[in-house]
Amino acid sequence: MRFAFTDDQRAFADGLHDLLVHEYPPARLREAWAAGRGHEPDLWRRLADMGVLSMMVPGPAGGMGGTLVDSVLLFQQLGRAGVPGPVVEHLVAAPRLAGTPWAGGVVDGSVVVTAALDVDPFVAHADVAEVIVTPSGARHGYAVSAVAGLDEGRHLAEVTGGTLEPLPGTDELADTLAVATAAFLVGLGETMIDLAGEYARQREQFGKPIGAFQAVKHLLADALLKVEFAKAPTYRAAWSLSTAQPTAGRDASMAKALAGEAAYRASRAAMQVHGAIGYTWEADLQLFMKKAWALQRAYGDARWHRRRVSAAVLATPR
Amino acid sequence: MNVIVCVKQIPDPALPGALDSSTNTLKRDGKLILDESDSYGVEMALQLVDKAGGGEVSLVSMAPNGEVSGLRTALAMGAAKAVLVSDPALQGSDALTTARVLAAAVGRIGGADLVIAATESSDGYTGTVPEQLAEVLGLPSVTFAKHVEIDGSTLKASRQTEDGYDEVECPLPALISVTAGVVEPRYPSFKGIMAAKSKPVDTVTAGDLGVDPVGWAGAGQQISDVAKAPERAAGEIVEDDGEGFAKIVSFLENLKVI
Numbered sequence: 369m370r371f372a373f374t375d376d377q378r379a380f381a382d383g384l385h386d387l388l389v390h391e392y393p394p395a396r397l398r399e400a401w402a403a404g405r406g407h408e409p410d411l412w413r414r415l416a417d418m419g420v421l422s423m424m425v426p427g428p429a430g431g432m433g434g435t436l437v438d439s440v441l442l443f444q445q446l447g448r449a450g451v452p453g454p455v456v457e458h459l460v461a462a463p464r465l466a467g468t469p470w471a472g473g474v475v476d477g478s479v480v481v482t483a484a485l486d487v488d489p490f491v492a493h494a495d496v497a498e499v500i501v502t503p504s505g506a507r508h509g510y511a512v513s514a515v516a517g518l519d520e521g522r523h524l525a526e527v528t529g530g531t532l533e534p535l536p537g538t539d540e541l542a543d544t545l546a547v548a549t550a551a552f553l554v555g556l557g558e559t560m561i562d563l564a565g566e567y568a569r570q571r572e573q574f575g576k577p578i579g580a581f582q583a584v585k586h587l588l589a590d591a592l593l594k595v596e597f598a599k600a601p602t603y604r605a606a607w608s609l610s611t612a613q614p615t616a617g618r619d620a621s622m623a624k625a626l627a628g629e630a631a632y633r634a635s636r637a638a639m640q641v642h643g644a645i646g647y648t649w650e651a652d653l654q655l656f657m658k659k660a661w662a663l664q665r666a667y668g669d670a671r672w673h674r675r676r677v678s679a680a681v682l683a684t685p686r
Numbered sequence: 687m688n689v690i691v692c693v694k695q696i697p698d699p700a701l702p703g704a705l706d707s708s709t710n711t712l713k714r715d716g717k718l719i720l721d722e723s724d725s726y727g728v729e730m731a732l733q734l735v736d737k738a739g740g741g742e743v744s745l746v747s748m749a750p751n752g753e754v755s756g757l758r759t760a761l762a763m764g765a766a767k768a769v770l771v772s773d774p775a776l777q778g779s780d781a782l783t784t785a786r787v788l789a790a791a792v793g794r795i796g797g798a799d800l801v802i803a804a805t806e807s808s809d810g811y812t813g814t815v816p817e818q819l820a821e822v823l824g825l826p827s828v829t830f831a832k833h834v835e836i837d838g839s840t841l842k843a844s845r846q847t848e849d850g851y852d853e854v855e856c857p858l859p860a861l862i863s864v865t866a867g868v869v870e871p872r873y874p875s876f877k878g879i880m881a882a883k884s885k886p887v888d889t890v891t892a893g894d895l896g897v898d899p900v901g902w903a904g905a906g907q908q909i910s911d912v913a914k915a916p917e918r919a920a921g922e923i924v925e926d927d928g929e930g931f932a933k934i935v936s937f938l939e940n941l942k943v944i
Contacts, residue, residue, distance in 0.1 A: 376880065379879050383873060383879060414873070417873075417875060418875050419876035432876050
């Protein structure tokens with residue numbers, strides 16, 4: 369078995385990283401938040417052109433035919449940039465719309481799709497999406513009424529009415545969303561630690577940069593440890609789902625629980641290093657922090673996923 | 687229309703560069719990337735070929751250790767093939783030798799209607815290779831092109847100057863050097879990245895191209911010493927006692943700017 373990513377998988381992630389670093393710096397993200405834009409059509413088009421949005425759509429349908437292992441580093445890069453809009457949901461839902469009238473549009477990006485669990489009271493990105501994919505099918509023609517949320521790049525809405533078309537192959541939707549979101553959270557955690565590290569090198573107190581103090585170093589090192597430790601279970605869960613392992617559900621839950629907690633820890637540490645300035649509108653940190661807080665609760669929080677892991681472990685015969 | 691683009695593969699500018707203390711030249715033994723200033727030329731070539739409705743974009747590059755990472759990026763953008771000149775004997779080559787080698791590589795591909803280069807590389811900055819290359823190839827050269835159009839067998843370009851731009855025309859085939867920002871380079875798509883792996887890269891030595899002498903032997907220059915740039919001297923601080931403006935005026939007068 370090969371435990372490393374392939375050259376292609378790394379090249380795709382590098383290509384996306386290059387695009388996002390140049391075309392979507394935090395200043396652009398802040399503009400989107402300020403304008404109340406929960407979706408970025410220009411960036412969306414670029415992501416479609418690159419092939420990101422259709423990464424998991426089969427080749428004959430015009431996609432890249434990638435697995436979740438091929439996509440997991442992409443989710444991490446999207447998280448590093450805090451990309452708003454239904455990127456995670458669209459990537460996960462797109463392959464499930466094969467053979468529907470939306471199949472072509474999800475590949476070229478002209479149709480925006482979001483995803484939700486049937487138990488979710490609110491649907492993220494329903495205001496910008498044409499279709500909602502849930503475990504029970506594809507919903508369209510619905511009405512939305514906005515609900516206030518924490519993350520300006522992830523609008524929540526109550527959804528009423530519409531038509532539900534049954535879809536084949538939505539079984540692993542919840543687990544796939546959990547793993548994709550876990551990878552996105554890992555990326556958010558990395559960025560928050562980077563921002564805090566940069567701030568700790570600049571901000572001076574008692575005549576030297578605060579990063580010179582051991583207590584600050586340890587705070588960030590502990591947070592980085594959590595984020596790094598969340599990576600392996602996230603990649604493992606992507607593999608388990610891609611290869612239909614019997615442990616896929618347990619592995620997805622382990623990934624989401626650990627990545628959610630790691631991103632939360634990173635947000636706390638980065639906030640403490642910044643001091644009150646970190647929470648202000650002008651600081652980049654708040655953009656990533658609030659997204660992490662919203663996503664750690666999305667598609668099952670750490671508590672729910674931990675219970676699922678424990679139930680799976682205890683049910684395994686010794 | 688067939689276009690050949692000269693691309694340089696350089697050490698990643700985001701990483702700290704280092705000099706080889708034995709030769710005083712830049713260490714280029716790690717992974718090299720496509721020089722960003724060449725990505726504009728590649729993009730312009732792709733657009734011109736697209737507009738012409740046929741033909742292809744080829745690349746020529748000179749790099750140590752058979753390095754192709756930067757070429758793959760340009761191939762992923764849409765170029766069709768490349769000639770890479772890689773030869774330990776090329777270490778120490780000056781700008782003119784580089785131009786001779788690139789000219790031979792351009793000749794190896796053959797049939798170019800247009801050769802495109804950047805105005806200068808981001809790691810060497812001599813800014814003379816494109817003109818030397820045009821001379822060696824015997825082609826007319828238009829430098830600092832910021833806008834280019836092809837009309838039949840005539841090239842029309844807006845040429846950046848200090849005051850504005852000149853509108854110039856020349857017959858094809860020709861060589862142009864394009865400024866940064868002239869077009870918006872595309873990001874390689876995933877399908878482009880996959881396709882680039884199977885595009886042909888013809889790796890040759892200076893000897894295969896019949897260029898001799900090369901390297902230190904062929905160079906008309908020597909690097910005798912490398913020194914740190916002097917630190918900037920501290921500026922003058924003027925305490926404003928109400929007459930500070932007079933000191934600023936006399937300072938500007940001394941510079942003869944007012």
